[in-house]
Amino acid sequence: WWKDEYEHKKERKGELFYYVHHQMTNRFDFERLSNYLPVVGALDFDKPIVEGFRPHTTYKFEGEFPFRADKQKFQDLSFVSVDDVKYYEQRIKDAIAQGYLQHSDGQQININNTDGVNALGEIIEASTMSINPSYYGSLHNLAHILLSRVSDPQHKYGLPPGVMEHFETATRDPAFFRLHKKINNIFKAHKHSLPPYTHDELSFHGVTLTDVSVITPGHSKNELYTFFDQFDFDLSNGLDSSTGVSEVDIKARVSRLNHNPFDYKFKVYSDNSHTAVVRVFLAPTYNYYGQMMDDHEQTWLFVEMDRFTTKLIPGDNDITRSSKDSSATIPDRMGFKEIKEKLSSGELKYEHKKRHCGHPHRMLLPKGNENGMQFTLVVFLTDFEQDKAYEHEPTTNVGNSLSYCGTVHDMYPDKKPMGFPFDRRIDDFDEFISTQNFGYTHVNIVHKK
Ligand SMILES: [Cu+2]
Known part of the structure; x- marks a missing residue:
């Protein structure tokens, strides 16, 4: 199906193969650690x-x-x-x-x-x-x-x-x-055979990330909550479709991991007007043995939670971003019945650029555990002017789940390697952390019974 005549060219497809599976395997390990299992x-x-x-x-x-x-x-x-x-x-x-x-x-x-x-x-x-x-x-x-x-x-x-x-x-x-x-x-x-990024490659001159936190409404700072919800799957397309057999509704109820929506809050000082690309990642702080994770181990484990652009004005900037807008996730798919209904009412439209893959939104957060599991949330700001692969407005909507699915029929808008800056090894962590456009905090993911 990759024949040229089908026009399914996908830019950086080989890199995307690496990156999407990199995130899936890491994300699976987060669930293992949440459930007291080794990676x-x-x-x-x-x-x-x-x-x-x-x-x-x-x-x-x-x-x-x-x-x-x-x-x-x-x-x-x-x-x-x-x-x-x-x-x-x-x-x-x-x-x-x-x-x-x-x-x-x-x-x-x-x-x-x-x-x-x-x-x-x-x-x-x-x-x-x-x-x-x-x-x-x-x-x-x-x-x-x-x-x-x-x-x-x-x-x-x-x-x-x-x-x-x-x-x-x-x-x-x-x-x-x-x-x-x-x-x-x-x-x-x-x-890891490639040279580490230089200080210059990591820097965003004039931009300082001064504070990183997350807020779940009604809860203390940096507390995140997961739970299992009951979901009814529509199974009507799995039934006998012979003519003369009347249609019946059939559903299956399953428990699925979900979480309370939350907001990221970032404080940024900027010397001038800039457009920043905000890159947000998450990884567990402790390994299976309860030891604080080695920096090298943790950096390779970071999973991308979100990637978005924001305008910075000279002086102090307060950035709020809803977890619901994640660039890594997609909402639940439509059930068969809903598709049929929308089709007959004319509501179902073909969207040329809509991507149908991505990490399920309800699984944005790993489960954590009942006592609260500590994760490290890191944020990296880069310069949109340096990162854009082609001329486009920073607000251009490239559709859902860029981080997992890339783009269809278009160039990939972000020139940086996928997973930047954690795709390469970091030899000097002190220098890395001193990069002013970098910030982190620890968050506690509590699983509610
Ligand atoms: Cu495979």
């Missing part, structure tokens, strides 16, 4: 897949999704062996260590730069944009398939593919996060 370990093709998994779901026509017993070993398939995939992985790791990719036309492509991650993302996924599919294969896609078919590798029992082979179902399987931890570690090796 996910990376998958290893030489070791058994520790957790078995039963999907509890069926195909419409091909029966149940296959389950996987505990401690299954990876198995060769008729069209790809475990060794093949291990070679692809090794070649990619070698490319990172050497700092260049081998193009299929024989050229060496330098990846020791800002754009390197994009080419790397295309070969790791791999997408049709891979510069050398026969040499680098398709590490990520093939690993999905190895996991999906591990219970019936020779197709002896005629089992259908597992959940790992479909976008809609893959994240059900805990092995998804083990696989993506592995992939994320490969990207980390690349990102």
Whole structure:
């Protein structure tokens, strides 16, 4: 579906592949830590897949999704062996260590730069944009398939593919996060091989972030609240659609993580009129062992909560931003019934630029725990004039969930590497923290029963 004639060109798609999964794996670890569990370990093709998994779901026509017993070993398939995939992985790791990719036309492509991650993302996924599919294969896609078919590798029992082979179902399987931890570690090796940002690259001259806090209305400063709400899923499209059978409403009630809306409050001193890009990130303060997280460990874990532009006037500026406006999230999808109703009333419009992916808004905050779990909220201000990839108004609405989904039919508006400034290693934390356009606070996420 990436054929040029379909006009689905997505700018920085390889980088987005890295970044969206980077955030998903980190975000999953936040839930693990919230539930007193250690962070996910990376998958290893030489070791058994520790957790078995039963999907509890069926195909419409091909029966149940296959389950996987505990401690299954990876198995060769008729069209790809475990060794093949291990070679692809090794070649990619070698490319990172050497700092260049081998193009299929024989050229060496330098990846020791800002754009390197994009080419790397295309070969790791791999997408049709891979510069050398026969040499680098398709590490990520093939690993999905190895996991999906591990219970019936020779197709002896005629089992259908597992959940790992479909976008809609893959994240059900805990092995998804083990696989993506592995992939994320490969990207980390690349990102951390690049030189740290210089003081100049990090600075926003004349702009000082003097205070960072969050307010949940009716509660003390820096207290955030999560809870489980009851949600009714509309299941009417899962019913028998034969003619002559009358339609009935059917819903399933599930508990879902949600949170109280809150406001970010930032105080900024500016020497002049500027437009700032405000980048907000969150990561746990303590690790699984209850120790304060090492700076290097924490910086790689930061998840983007929001990214927006704001006008600064000379002097003091008070910025308030609602959590509901997050650039990382999307609202609930419409149910089948609602789509049908809107379609017949003419309310359903095709929006060319609307993106349909993103982190579910209700899951913006990790669960935290009953006693309150401490997280570090960091804010980084950068200069819109330096960051804009093309001429556009800072207020231009680029649609929901830029941070997770990029743009469709358009250039990506923000020139900075995704995840900036935490995408690279930081060697001198004292200097980093002394950057005046940087600020942080600790927040407490309390889970209400
Ligand atoms: Cu995947």
